[in-house]
Amino acid sequence: MDKIEIRKFTPQDRDWLLEQHKVHYANEEGFDDSFGVLVGSILDDFIADHDPGCEAGWIAWQGKQRLGSVFCVRLDEQTAKLRLFLLVPASRGTGLGRRMLDTCMDFARARGFGKMQLWTHESHRAAGALYAKAGWELGETKRVISFGKENVEQTWRIAL
Structure with a gap:
């Protein structure tokens, strides 16, 4: 089996990443097409206007196959998202998630951010367990109707 590499995101990764989000969240979470619209907008904004000095995205690769993604963007002067x-x-369950999380957090630290934040849903229990194990703390939760279904939004934070 080929070694897994974590490489910087390029615009050529956009369509793959958008499709992965749309398919995964439709199949596993029951999200409607509005989720794909949101992800496409996030990707397009990143491609068009990210600051490479303090923002980056990564794609995990094994040979010629993409395995995952993570991004670090500036929320404000002190906070990365x-x-x-x-x-x-x-x-999943291979340790790659922790490796990607560490890559993102290390990047934020190296760019001088003092803290990080993320937004997710309560149904992403494995991700929540990974964040907690890495020292993140669950902040606000909010019941909402989003992406065509009931959800509980979560905000997680960590001091770097």
């Missing part, structure tokens, strides 16, 4: 964290099902 983790976005678009995804692993294909076959990569």
Whole structure:
């Protein structure tokens, strides 16, 4: 089996990443098409206007196959935001998620951010367990109707 590499996101990764989010969240979470619209907008904004000095995205690769993604973007002068964290099902439980999370957090630290934040849903229990194990703390929760269904939004934070 080929070694897993974590490479910088390029615009050529956009369509794959959008499709992965749409398919995964439709199949596993029951999200409607509005979720794909949101992810496409996030990706397009990143491609068009990210600051490479303090923002980056990564794609995990094994040979010629993409396995997952994670992004670090600036929320404000002191806070980085983790976005678009995804692993294909076959990569879950392998330690790759922690490796990608560490890559993102290390980048934020190296760019001088003092804290990080992320937004997710309560149904992403495995991701929540990973964040907690890495020292993140669950902040606000909010019941909402989003992406065509009832959800509980979560905000997680960590001091770097």
